[in-house]
Amino acid sequence: MSGGVGAPGVVPPAVECVGLGASRGGVPVLDGIDLLVRPGEWVAMVGPNGAGKTTLLHALAGLVPSTGTVTVGGLDPSQTARRAMSRVVALMPQRPVVPEGVTVTELVRLGRTPHVPRFGTESAHDRDVADEIMARLDLTRLAHRRVTALSGGELQRVGLARALAQEPQVLLLDEPTSALDIGHQQQVLDLVEGMRAADGLTVVAAMHDLTLAAQYARRLVLLDGGRVVADGTPREVLQAKTIDRVYGARVEVLDRPGGLAVLPVRSRPGDGSVAG
Numbered sequence: 001m002s003g004g005v006g007a008p009g010v011v012p013p014a015v016e017c018v019g020l021g022a023s024r025g026g027v028p029v030l031d032g033i034d035l036l037v038r039p040g041e042w043v044a045m046v047g048p049n050g051a052g053k054t055t056l057l058h059a060l061a062g063l064v065p066s067t068g069t070v071t072v073g074g075l076d077p078s079q080t081a082r083r084a085m086s087r088v089v090a091l092m093p094q095r096p097v098v099p100e101g102v103t104v105t106e107l108v109r110l111g112r113t114p115h116v117p118r119f120g121t122e123s124a125h126d127r128d129v130a131d132e133i134m135a136r137l138d139l140t141r142l143a144h145r146r147v148t149a150l151s152g153g154e155l156q157r158v159g160l161a162r163a164l165a166q167e168p169q170v171l172l173l174d175e176p177t178s179a180l181d182i183g184h185q186q187q188v189l190d191l192v193e194g195m196r197a198a199d200g201l202t203v204v205a206a207m208h209d210l211t212l213a214a215q216y217a218r219r220l221v222l223l224d225g226g227r228v229v230a231d232g233t234p235r236e237v238l239q240a241k242t243i244d245r246v247y248g249a250r251v252e253v254l255d256r257p258g259g260l261a262v263l264p265v266r267s268r269p270g271d272g273s274v275a276g
């Protein structure tokens with residue numbers, strides 16, 4: 001790989017993995033992952049259930065031990081204290097752990113923790129950052145609600161707000177829109193895209209919706225069985241025959257003005273045909 005950390009005159013990568021491997025429950029799940037993500041890129045991690053997308057995001061966040069070489073924001077997650085890591089990388093998990101009794105505002109403000117001095121308290125700036133993110137995610141009217149009483153979609157937006165309140169360099173999103181209605185899907189992804197374009201935020205997002213992945217990410221990394229099986233533009237990766245091979249799905253890939261659209265195609269009983 002070119003452009004490694006420290007190469008003169010080259011912007012260091014936001015994420016670099018060389019030969020990354022990881023196990024869950026003693027079983028190898030990721031094997032030989034090579035990945036280089038430039039600052040400000042939006043990479044969608046796609047692949048079937050169990051392919052290893054969540055495990056890879058967790059390895060990048062330092063939540064799952066890994067082998068090989070990994071740097072995120074120039075830091076090695078396995079060698080860096082959680083607090084220092086959290087100033088650089090934020091993970092929006094698929095299923096957030098919610099402490100009992102916590103309100104939306106309290107949970108979003110927890111995202112500021114890595115920036116609050118040890119033994120200190122949050123500043124007016126910390127509260128302003130959290131309030132602004134909540135407003136942009138349509139959460140202000142829920143500010144005093146208990147998080148455990150939210151709908152799945154509301155909870156997902158709170159999880160994203162907490163991650164964004166961390167003001168990370170690298171944002172890891174695990175299925176960020178899976179519980180959202182179509183309006184909030186666009187609102188959330190537009191917000192992330194706005195922060196990427198304005199602030200150079202790097203986004204690595206596991207996404208099941210291939211159409212949304214193609215519309216928002218310039219690059220798709222397709223995982224299957226713990227390995228990268230395709231890495232390129234949406235047009236290069238989202239080919240009907242590839243989707244059939246990896247997902248066992250019949251789809252039509254449509255070239256629309258807003259980007260590619262991946263449409264499931266139902267085979268009709270008795271016609272014996274496989275679309276694609």
Ligand SMILES: Nc1ncnc2c1ncn2[C@@H]1O[C@H](COP(=O)(O)OP(=O)(O)OP(=O)(O)O)[C@@H](O)[C@H]1O
Pocket residue numbers: 024025026027029047048049050051052053054055056206
């Ligand atoms: N804590 C765990 N203990 C044992 N096995 C695990 C654990 N977490 C994940 N796995 C296994 O690791 C493999 C990869 O899981 P992972 O969650 O990374 O996949 P994924 O691509 O994110 O899947 P999905 O699209 O279903 O969310 C799966 O076979 C899963 O069953």
